[in-house]
Amino acid sequence: MTFPLLPYVNDISDKEVIEKFSVTGQFLVSAGSLEISKYTLQKFPNDVSVDVDATQGKIDIDDVVGLLNSGVRKVFINENDVQTVVFDNDLPSDRFAIEVSDLQVDPKLVENSFDLVFSSVPSESVIEKLSEGGNRNIYVSSSEISQEHAEDLVKKGVSPIIKTNSLTVLPSEHGKISISALFTASLTTDRPDGLFTTLVTSGAPSYSALGVVYSSVESIQKSIEVREGVYQSRKRRGELWYKGKTSGATQKLIKLEKDCDSDVVRFIVEQKEGSGFCHLDKNYTCFQDRQLAGSKLPGKGLAKLDYTLQSRLKSSPEGSYTRRLFNDNELLTAKLKEELDELIEAGTNKDKASNEVAWECADLFYFAMVWCVKHGVSLADIEKNLDIKSGRVTRRKGDAKEKYLKKKAKSTDEKASSPEDNLYKMHIIDAKGISKDCDLVQDALKRPAQKTADIMKLVLPIIQSVQKEGDAALVKLTKKFDGVDIDSPVLKAPFPKEYMNISDDMKKAIDISIDNIEKFHAAQLPDKKVMTVETSPGVYCSRFAKPIENVGLYVPGGTAVLPSTAMMLGVPAKVAGCSNIFFASPPSRETGKLTPEVVYVAHKLGAKGIVMAGGAQAITALAYGTESVIKCDKILGPGNQFVTAAKMYVQNDTQALCSIDMPAGPSEVLVIADEKADADFVASDLLSQAEHGVDSQVILIGVDLSKKKLTEIELAIRKQAEALPRKDIVSKCLAHSSILMVDTYEEAFSLSNKYAPEHLILQIEDASKYVPDYIENAGSVFVGALSPESCGDYSSGTNHTLPTYGYARQYSGVNTATFQKFITSQNVTEEGLKHIGNAVMTLAAVEGLEAHRNAVDVRMRKLGLL
Ligand SMILES: NC(=O)c1ccc[n+]([C@@H]2O[C@H](COP(=O)([O-])OP(=O)(O)OC[C@H]3O[C@@H](n4cnc5c(N)ncnc54)[C@H](O)[C@@H]3O)[C@@H](O)[C@H]2O)c1
Numbered sequence: 001m002t003f004p005l006l007p008y009v010n011d012i013s014d015k016e017v018i019e020k021f022s023v024t025g026q027f028l029v030s031a032g033s034l035e036i037s038k039y040t041l042q043k044f045p046n047d048v049s050v051d052v053d054a055t056q057g058k059i060d061i062d063d064v065v066g067l068l069n070s071g072v073r074k075v076f077i078n079e080n081d082v083q084t085v086v087f088d089n090d091l092p093s094d095r096f097a098i099e100v101s102d103l104q105v106d107p108k109l110v111e112n113s114f115d116l117v118f119s120s121v122p123s124e125s126v127i128e129k130l131s132e133g134g135n136r137n138i139y140v141s142s143s144e145i146s147q148e149h150a151e152d153l154v155k156k157g158v159s160p161i162i163k164t165n166s167l168t169v170l171p172s173e174h175g176k177i178s179i180s181a182l183f184t185a186s187l188t189t190d191r192p193d194g195l196f197t198t199l200v201t202s203g204a205p206s207y208s209a210l211g212v213v214y215s216s217v218e219s220i221q222k223s224i225e226v227r228e229g230v231y232q233s234r235k236r237r238g239e240l241w242y243k244g245k246t247s248g249a250t251q252k253l254i255k256l257e258k259d260c261d262s263d264v265v266r267f268i269v270e271q272k273e274g275s276g277f278c279h280l281d282k283n284y285t286c287f288q289d290r291q292l293a294g295s296k297l298p299g300k301g302l303a304k305l306d307y308t309l310q311s312r313l314k315s316s317p318e319g320s321y322t323r324r325l326f327n328d329n330e331l332l333t334a335k336l337k338e339e340l341d342e343l344i345e346a347g348t349n350k351d352k353a354s355n356e357v358a359w360e361c362a363d364l365f366y367f368a369m370v371w372c373v374k375h376g377v378s379l380a381d382i383e384k385n386l387d388i389k390s391g392r393v394t395r396r397k398g399d400a401k402e403k404y405l406k407k408k409a410k411s412t413d414e415k416a417s418s419p420e421d422n423l424y425k426m427h428i429i430d431a432k433g434i435s436k437d438c439d440l441v442q443d444a445l446k447r448p449a450q451k452t453a454d455i456m457k458l459v460l461p462i463i464q465s466v467q468k469e470g471d472a473a474l475v476k477l478t479k480k481f482d483g484v485d486i487d488s489p490v491l492k493a494p495f496p497k498e499y500m501n502i503s504d505d506m507k508k509a510i511d512i513s514i515d516n517i518e519k520f521h522a523a524q525l526p527d528k529k530v531m532t533v534e535t536s537p538g539v540y541c542s543r544f545a546k547p548i549e550n551v552g553l554y555v556p557g558g559t560a561v562l563p564s565t566a567m568m569l570g571v572p573a574k575v576a577g578c579s580n581i582f583f584a585s586p587p588s589r590e591t592g593k594l595t596p597e598v599v600y601v602a603h604k605l606g607a608k609g610i611v612m613a614g615g616a617q618a619i620t621a622l623a624y625g626t627e628s629v630i631k632c633d634k635i636l637g638p639g640n641q642f643v644t645a646a647k648m649y650v651q652n653d654t655q656a657l658c659s660i661d662m663p664a665g666p667s668e669v670l671v672i673a674d675e676k677a678d679a680d681f682v683a684s685d686l687l688s689q690a691e692h693g694v695d696s697q698v699i700l701i702g703v704d705l706s707k708k709k710l711t712e713i714e715l716a717i718r719k720q721a722e723a724l725p726r727k728d729i730v731s732k733c734l735a736h737s738s739i740l741m742v743d744t745y746e747e748a749f750s751l752s753n754k755y756a757p758e759h760l761i762l763q764i765e766d767a768s769k770y771v772p773d774y775i776e777n778a779g780s781v782f783v784g785a786l787s788p789e790s791c792g793d794y795s796s797g798t799n800h801t802l803p804t805y806g807y808a809r810q811y812s813g814v815n816t817a818t819f820q821k822f823i824t825s826q827n828v829t830e831e832g833l834k835h836i837g838n839a840v841m842t843l844a845a846v847e848g849l850e851a852h853r854n855a856v857d858v859r860m861r862k863l864g865l866l
């Protein structure tokens with residue numbers, strides 16, 4: 001009991017009375033006046049606790065539990081009811097006050113931590129005994145009590161229970177008990193000036209300490225009377241200090257408390273909006289970091305967010321994101337669901353650190369708070385409900401409602417149509433008419449994070465080990481990462497037949513595919529061997545291509561072995577005329593051998609050898625060479641984060657003297673679909689890239705899609721995904737993939753160009769009319785409903801090694817030129833010198849490079865041109 005008085009209120013609908021005495025922070029109300037519901041406490045201010053008097057009439061145990069569960073602090077009952085109400089139901093004794101009929105208290109009540117209510121004042125020795133070691137409140141409930149009598153009681157540590165119609169806030173009013181006089185009578189001080197040290201704090205939700213001041217009996221009484229922060233000035237003795245009288249930074253007094261030994265007072269106040277407590281820079285609190293000087297925000301974290309959102313609700317500018325959230329219910333609900341999914345994903349994905357959970361939870365809190373503030377609910381209201389819930393005396397089991405639990409053993413069709421199952425759900429963003437640069441869209445188009453620096457830390461020791469130990473390191477690391485023992489790391493050509501044991505159908509498939517890839521890549525060779533242009537009369541400039549001599553081609557083999565990648569890299573290398581083609585691919589964990597299809601492709605394309613290793617170790621061996629691996633001039637091919645990091649490393653190391661094709665990381669696709677698109681086709685294309693890996697991403701942009709079509713697509717995704725062997729990977733990929741809804745094809749292409757997808761699929765009417773004019777950035781484009789991305793992955797002829805992660809902005813996919821370098825030459829004649837000689841000399845002179853100038857001068861002089 002921090003205020004030494006319990007006001008008894010009969011009629012809780014009398015708001016004026018409640019407000020007037022809420023400075024005590026507590027009320028006792030008669031059971032009959034209170035309707036029990038989960039909103040019982042909403043009738044009282046946030047900082048007030050409510051006790052209920054159930055000493056009159058028959059007691060119903062369900063009502064008692066109901067009261068305690070609805071946030072009532074304590075229930076007052078008669079001594080006779082203790083057994084049946086408290087002990088028989090195993091309820092906590094500290095949630096009850098017992099009205100005792102006798103000054104001799106039953107030891108059972110003393111042993112347990114009940115509050116006790118007497119009708120006449122117990123002797124000092126009894127009070128002392130009852131107070132021993134316990135945290136109990138001792139009350140006296142009597143209608144015949146004078147001010148003097150009441151003051152006497154509080155000095156002894158006993159609180160009177162007094163009906164509100166017998167109370168006054170004034171220092172004295174005839175026949176009534178003054179709550180201010182009672183409060184000050186209960187205080188003590190050992191300060192020579194007789195003042196009370198006073199802590200001033202804000203109220204819910206932050207309860208920030210604002211500052212320390214001093215109070216006197218007069219200042220406290222005045223403060224309660226005017227319900228403002230009024231303190232005692234120490235500079236001008238005898239003068240009261242009305243906080244904010246000159247500065248305007250006034251305070252509303254919410255509640256008064258004293259500490260455990262009654263010598264420090266606490267004022268809980270509401271600082272006038274926009275004003276601070278501290279005189280320095282008008283800071284909100286005197287304990288504020290000077291770095292944040294001038295801030296008016298109470299507290300940090302959620303309290304600060306609450307304050308900011310409440311003020312944004314009143315006055316946020318049109319067009320601001322928060323205003324949009326307040327106005328656009330669909331957007332806000334979508335964000336709430338999205339953030340909840342992301343939070344769950346962060347906790348489900350073992351690879352994500354716990355700070356990822358905190359990060360996602362902060363996002364969820366933000367949108368949840370916007371939702372609450374929009375509905376007139378403050379953080380203090382939420383905390384009040386949390387407190388109510390934490391005070392419940394009976395609890396539900398805590399199981400989730402059945403509809404939120406994953407059902408077991410459902411058929412594929414059932415799963416596809418059950419809306420509560422979120423396994424294959426992509427986030428849906430309404431991007432109609434909003435800027436493609438807004439956070440919402442940016443977030444949706446953000447690839448799953450790749451932390452290059454962290455991966456580099458893992459990859460560097462691997463690179464160093466292969467540099468130092470060569471073949472031995474390859475053997476060791478293949479054992480470590482791929483679980484395979486190999487004797488020697490390279491399989492040299494000609495490859496033994498038993499390594500290429502594949503079916504005729506497979507051979508046919510590879511042969512058809514290689515044929516098409518070869519045709520398309522051969523067509524990319526320049527028409528003429530040498531291209532020549534006469535730039536000025538007598539000045540002949542030429543360019544010719546030469547193949548890169550030694551190329552190292554990486555064929556991934558982690559979660560799936562990709563012989564198709566061997567074709568996509570090997571064919572253009574052969575077409576370009578590279579002399580030495582080497583492959584690298586990890587051996588299979590199951591068989592311990594290279595994939596026979598990869599060996600067959602290597603054989604068909606005339607490769608010199610296959611390095612039996614994967615990851616960063618394979619890239620390092622190809623870049624620097626080992627005892628049995630020949631050093632390559634260029635390394636090409638896609639791979640996981642370790643492969644990509646090693647490629648980036650070696651291309652920057654001048655010791656390696658090695659270039660790479662591009663950063664080709666986790667596969668991705670962006671599909672643009674309109675109302676006419678076939679939902680099954682759209683779903684199949686999204687899933688074909690989603691199955692590559694958990695770090696893949698798939699995006700669907702729907703142009704003016706109806707709700708019906710969107711639902712069809714979602715159902716098709718679920719149905720097809722459920723039937724896939726790699727559905728676990730798919731569901732994780734879809735969790736960070738999005739559907740963006742737009743109005744027009746122009747908007748769709750604009751978003752796609754911003755995303756710069758590895759694959760762009762157009763399932764729209766007249767798709768071909770948009771190619772090439774609408775496309776600025778993409779690795780490879782699939783035009784029309786009958787062009788699935790898988791055709792490009794295997795057999796149509798285009799290359800599938802393509803830039804990911806947005807690098808399609810500046811890189812091309814692998815093509816014939818990737819395996820060539822282009823050399824220029826020139827032949828300048830006498831006529832040519834006549835035309836450009838003076839220009840060269842003038843430019844060389846301005847650069848101060850005399851030898852350059854002279855090389856022309858000496859020739860022109862000999863020819864008599866100068
Ligand atoms: N962009 C493109 O053109 C394209 C084409 C095909 C495939 N891909 C992508 O290539 C990737 C292939 O990845 P993958 O993992 O299946 O095969 P991978 O061959 O790239 O990687 C497997 C190797 O990684 C190494 N490794 C595994 N765990 C390691 C660890 N903890 N530390 C160090 N090294 C480790 C092992 O050596 C293993 O052999 C996928 O993301 C796929 O989407 C991209």
Ligand SMILES: N[C@H](CO)Cc1c[nH]c[nH+]1
Nearest residue numbers: 562564565667668793800
């Ligand atoms: N789609 C991948 C490129 O991102 C390549 C591939 C190989 N096999 C199947 N798909």
Ligand SMILES: [Zn+2]
Nearest residue numbers: 667688689793
């Ligand atoms: Zn693919």
